[in-house]
Amino acid sequence: MTLNAELRTFYEARQQQIPAEVREIMNRAGQELAASGQADRALTVGAQAPRFSLPAANGATVTLDGLLADGPVVLTFYRGAWCPYCNIALRSLQQHHSQITARGAQLVAVSPQVPDESLSLTEKHELAFPVLSDLGSDTAKQYGLAFDLPHDLAGVYDKLGFDLQRVNAGHPRTLPLPATYVIDPEGTIRWAFVHTDYTTRAEPADILAALDALS
Numbered sequence: 544m545t546l547n548a549e550l551r552t553f554y555e556a557r558q559q560q561i562p563a564e565v566r567e568i569m570n571r572a573g574q575e576l577a578a579s580g581q582a583d584r585a586l587t588v589g590a591q592a593p594r595f596s597l598p599a600a601n602g603a604t605v606t607l608d609g610l611l612a613d614g615p616v617v618l619t620f621y622r623g624a625w626c627p628y629c630n631i632a633l634r635s636l637q638q639h640h641s642q643i644t645a646r647g648a649q650l651v652a653v654s655p656q657v658p659d660e661s662l663s664l665t666e667k668h669e670l671a672f673p674v675l676s677d678l679g680s681d682t683a684k685q686y687g688l689a690f691d692l693p694h695d696l697a698g699v700y701d702k703l704g705f706d707l708q709r710v711n712a713g714h715p716r717t718l719p720l721p722a723t724y725v726i727d728p729e730g731t732i733r734w735a736f737v738h739t740d741y742t743t744r745a746e747p748a749d750i751l752a753a754l755d756a757l758s
Contacts, residue, residue: 546635546746550628554742557627565699572696577739582720585687585737592618592726593685597653597675600661605651605673607730615648615733615757616726617750620688620719622741623656624664625705632721632744633668639747640671646754648725655680655717656710678712683719688737692716721745725753733757 734753
């Protein structure tokens with residue numbers, strides 16, 4: 544089963560558990576985000592990848608320049624450990640991690656959550672790649688990915704117990720679009736996946752194909 548087929552199966556099962564009024568808020572927010580043109584404003588193929596220096600779950604500081612010194616980088620942005628779709632996507636990337644590294648690339652994931660949340664996520668899913676904290680979504684903003692949740696959807700997330708005020712260190716409404724980039728050693732984006740729909744993610748097979756195209 545492909546990643547997006549798994550995500551679709553999960554989505555359809557989850558819809559039956561969500562009250563109709565909550566589904567309406569979620570669907571409206573998704574439609575407004577898609578219509579906003581946010582995805583079209585994000586960085587894409589040919590752009591220079593903005594450099595970053597971010598804390599990892601283990602306390603280390605990871606820089607894009609440091610990663611690129613060893614070869615291509617697969618950079619993926621996700622919303623946080625509270626997002627089940629993100630967890631499914633990260634587990635899928637972990638399953639393909641050895642295939643990514645076999646191509647000489649490094650995988651790194653970035654979210655706006657605090658390092659403690661990233662550490663819990665890393666341990667829970669036994670992730671072998673760095674999970675970085677982009678507090679305030681400053682890096683996501685440089686890539687054109689950051690957006691603010693509508694007030695009504697933020698309220699829904701509060702009622703669901705996601706506590707974004709805490710896990711995002713005082714930035715509860717700002718999240719990144721789901722996005723994955725393949726960056727060559729010179730720092731140029733050579734492949735990009737950006738989507739406003741958080742239930743849709745980059746397929747690992749496409750990431751691997753993009754890495755193969757670099758050689």
